[in-house]
Amino acid sequence: xxxxxxxxxxxxxxxxxxxxxxxxxxxxxxxxxxxxxxxxxxxxxxxxxxxxxxxxxxxxxxxxxxxxxxxxxxxxxxxxxxxxxxxxxxxxxxxxxxxxxxxxxxxxxxxxxxxxxxxxxxxxxxxxxxxxxxxxxxxxxxxxxxxxxxxxxxxxxxxxxxxxxxxxxxxxxxxxxxxxxxxxxxxxxxxxxxxxxxxxxxxxxxxxxxxxxxxxxxxxxxxxxxxxxxxxxxxxxxxxxxxxxxx
Amino acid sequence: xxxxxxxxxxxxxxxxxxxxxxxxxxxxxxxxxxxxxxxxxxxxxxxxxxxxxxxxxxxxxxxxxxxxxxxxxxxxxxxxxxxxxxxxxxxxxxxxxxxxxxxxxxxxxxxxxxxxxxxxxxxxxxxxxxxxxxxxxxxxxxxxxxxxxxxxxxxxxxxxxxxxxxxxxxxxxxxxxxxxxxxxxxxxxxxxxxxxxxxxxxxxxxxxxxxxxxxxxxxxxxxxxxxxxxxxxxxxxxxxxxxxxxx
DNA sequence: CGGGTCATTGAGTCAGCTCAAGGCTCGTGG
DNA sequence: CCACGAGCCTTGAGCTGACTCAATGACCCG
Numbered sequence: 001x002x003x004x005x006x007x008x009x010x011x012x013x014x015x016x017x018x019x020x021x022x023x024x025x026x027x028x029x030x031x032x033x034x035x036x037x038x039x040x041x042x043x044x045x046x047x048x049x050x051x052x053x054x055x056x057x058x059x060x061x062x063x064x065x066x067x068x069x070x071x072x073x074x075x076x077x078x079x080x081x082x083x084x085x086x087x088x089x090x091x092x093x094x095x096x097x098x099x100x101x102x103x104x105x106x107x108x109x110x111x112x113x114x115x116x117x118x119x120x121x122x123x124x125x126x127x128x129x130x131x132x133x134x135x136x137x138x139x140x141x142x143x144x145x146x147x148x149x150x151x152x153x154x155x156x157x158x159x160x161x162x163x164x165x166x167x168x169x170x171x172x173x174x175x176x177x178x179x180x181x182x183x184x185x186x187x188x189x190x191x192x193x194x195x196x197x198x199x200x201x202x203x204x205x206x207x208x209x210x211x212x213x214x215x216x217x218x219x220x221x222x223x224x225x226x227x228x229x230x231x232x233x234x235x236x237x238x239x240x241x242x243x244x245x246x247x
Numbered sequence: 248x249x250x251x252x253x254x255x256x257x258x259x260x261x262x263x264x265x266x267x268x269x270x271x272x273x274x275x276x277x278x279x280x281x282x283x284x285x286x287x288x289x290x291x292x293x294x295x296x297x298x299x300x301x302x303x304x305x306x307x308x309x310x311x312x313x314x315x316x317x318x319x320x321x322x323x324x325x326x327x328x329x330x331x332x333x334x335x336x337x338x339x340x341x342x343x344x345x346x347x348x349x350x351x352x353x354x355x356x357x358x359x360x361x362x363x364x365x366x367x368x369x370x371x372x373x374x375x376x377x378x379x380x381x382x383x384x385x386x387x388x389x390x391x392x393x394x395x396x397x398x399x400x401x402x403x404x405x406x407x408x409x410x411x412x413x414x415x416x417x418x419x420x421x422x423x424x425x426x427x428x429x430x431x432x433x434x435x436x437x438x439x440x441x442x443x444x445x446x447x448x449x450x451x452x453x454x455x456x457x458x459x460x461x462x463x464x465x466x467x468x469x470x471x472x473x474x475x476x477x478x479x480x481x482x483x484x485x486x487x488x489x490x491x492x493x494x
Numbered sequence: 495c496g497g498g499t500c501a502t503t504g505a506g507t508c509a510g511c512t513c514a515a516g517g518c519t520c521g522t523g524g
Numbered sequence: 525c526c527a528c529g530a531g532c533c534t535t536g537a538g539c540t541g542a543c544t545c546a547a548t549g550a551c552c553c554g
Contacts, residue, residue, distance in 0.1 A: 078400050081489040086404040100400070102393030108400075128386065132379045139375065145392040146349030152399035153325050153347070153355070157333040159406035160450030164542065195501060203407030208542060210502055226501085226551095242328040411510065442533065455510055457534055473519095473533085 017041045026094035026181065027068050028122070028144070031136050040137065043126040046070075049118050056097065056111035056119055063101030065121045069093050072117020073192035075201075076100070076109040087201040089151070090114070090193060092178050096144050114192040159203050167202040168212045169241035172222070176231060187234065191227040264288045273341035273428065274315050275369070275391070278383050287384065290373040293317075296365050303344065303358035303366055310348030312368045316340050319364020320439035322448075323347070323356040334448040336398070337361070337440060339425050343391050361439040406450050414449040415459045416488035419469070423478060434481065438474040 018029050018041040029037045045065075049072075050056065056067055059079055074091040078100075088109060091097050101107040102124070131138035158167055180186035191198075199209045216222045221237050223230035231237055265276050265288040276284045292312075296319075297303065303314055306326055321338040325347075335356060338344050348354040349371070378385035405414055427433035438445075446456045463469045468484050470477035478484055 078404060080404050080408060084404075084408055086400075086407055088400045088403060099393055100396060103390050103397050108397055128382065128389075132382060132385060135375065135379060138379060138385070141389075142375075142392070143350050145389070145396065146346055148396050149347055149392065149399060150350050150355055152396060152403060153333075153335045155403055156335060156399060156406060157325060157327050157331075159403060160333055160447075161327060161331055194499095200407075205543060206501075207503085207544085211542095214502075441531095452511060453533080454512085454535085458510090461534075 016046065018044060021070075023068075023070070023094040023182070028096065028137075028140060031140055032134070033136075036134050036137065039130060039134070043123060043130060044068075045121040045123070047119060047121055049116055050113045052113055052115050054113050056113070057101070057107050058110040059107055061101075061107045063098070063105050063107055063124065065123045066096055066098035066127070067111070067119040067121050069095050069097065070118040070120055073114040074111050074117060074119070075114055075193060075197060076111050078109050085200065087197055088155075090175075090197075090201065092175075093182060095178075096148075099145055099148060114197070164202075164204055164208050164212050165215070166241050166243070167204065168198070168209065168216070169237050171198065171202060172229065172231065173237060173241055176234075186231070188228075188230045191229060263293065265291060268317075270315075270317070270341040270429070275343065275384075275387060278387055279381070280383075283381050283384065286377060286381070290370060290377060291315075292368040292370070294366060294368055296363055297360045299360055299362050301360050303360070304348075304354050305357040306354055308348075308354045310345070310352050310354055310371065312370045313343055313345035313374070314358070314366040314368050316342050316344065317365040317367055320361040321358050321364060321366070322361055322440060322444060323358050325356050332447065334444055335402075337422075337444075337448065339422075340429060342425075343395075346392055346395060361444070411449075411451050411455050411459050412462070413488050413490070414451065415445070415456065415463070416484050418445065418449060419476065419478065420484060420488055423481075433478070435475075435477045438476060 017038075018024055018027075019034060019037045021027070024030075024037065029040060032040065056074060057065075059077075069091050071093055074097055075087050076089045076091065076097060078086045078088050080086060089097075091111075097111050097119075098107065100109045127137075127141065131141055158170055162170070175189060175191070176186045179189050193201075195209045195213075196206045198204075199206045202209070204212075213222075213224055216237075217224040219236075221231070221233045221240070223232055264285075265271050265274075266281060266284045268274070268276075271277075271284065276287060279287065303321060304312075306324075316338050318340055321344055322334050323336045323338065323344060325333045325335050327333060336344075338358075344358050344366075345354065347356045374384075374388065378388055405417055409417070422436060422438070423433045426436050440448075442456045442460075443453045445451075446453045449456070451459075460469075460471055463484075464471040466483075468478070468480045468487070470479055
């Protein structure tokens, strides 16, 4: 718990508005003028930190807000008809969650913190009003939803066409790239999720996840110590993820 | 070809505006007042019928419009990094395609007609302007994108957690339900796509699709003649799709 | 130090894959 | 009118990647 509280993402916590947030070149405010950012800022509610395992919202809850991840990491879980759970995404700082609730006015997913995290709550009715006034914000929000669709479709392809090695390699590359975008190292990072979460997300068993990660380690492509990953051979990892032959 | 041209969906062709279109309780105009529907109608462009195999838009093309399927059926295809194709959706009348292009301002998918079809083109810049004026339309479009996300996440779950029988059963039920929504029979319909399309979409080989469909036929759950499907035991199909045990 | 959670490793099984052969349907051309 | 080729689908036989089951290891916390 002490380790979680000291996680490196937490130094963005003292930020109290969007215009000074170091994530504002990635998050919802992109392409907004300073005065428009301030308008957005007025409707954003910053909550207290949430602990590992806490929910941001849960399936069935009335849809009121979307949330920007400010620090930490969040997983979203969809419940299937037969009572199983499917992790539909891992979300890192600057990424937006909660858009699943729009269609039916109730969240279809549950969002759970993977470690101590902070989120900015954005009441959707206010965001809608503001979007009608600020064309750039409307466009930006459409784009965010479209990005979500594109991400989901990439996962669909991964699950439909790729073997275990390719799925794991792709996940590592995705996290690496997103960290890099936020100004962190692309080659070295902590995985905020458990092996079981990875398996659930990628449609694999925990044993297979463990074996594949072990193999990547043995072949010298990554260094691995529990959740600490260091990519030693980025090119090899890429060619593994994107090679068309399954063997 | 003659058969395609006489396909049952085509009698919606003579419609020339949204307010009299029999799909307007399902399509984009939902929840709009009559006068607002007319405003929407002014920006909608109705094109000529497109033939089987024709593209509505293709990957890489600049994003300009979204499209409502008016008749026929459309598949959307994403190209993977390694040159494979992944079908990401089958779209029936009243459903909207093209929203994949918003994030990057270029389409990431290619949309191909599965049979002779007609689409309504909706230029996005005009739709954006109108959305800012009509809160209901803005909300409606957000909802459509959210619905798309929800659909994609259901497919993710299907691919990640369900076996071949469950995947096929779920697809049949989905098409059945969507036909029913449009006032067509839930129990009897033509599959507009090939076995190979089904396999691609569901992450299965064509042989497995064929075997599973044959098995559903033999066990008396469906009647099957090429692409003509009749669901004989809806309850059995549902319990097959949603049972939690894989065996 | 004991109990719980999470991860690793091994051995055997099986669902869905690959490879291969053959059938059905439709359009074209002799 | 029929023969033929091209697509699409079906069916069979055998293989294999990922699963299941099982045991053990590593770590944390009380």
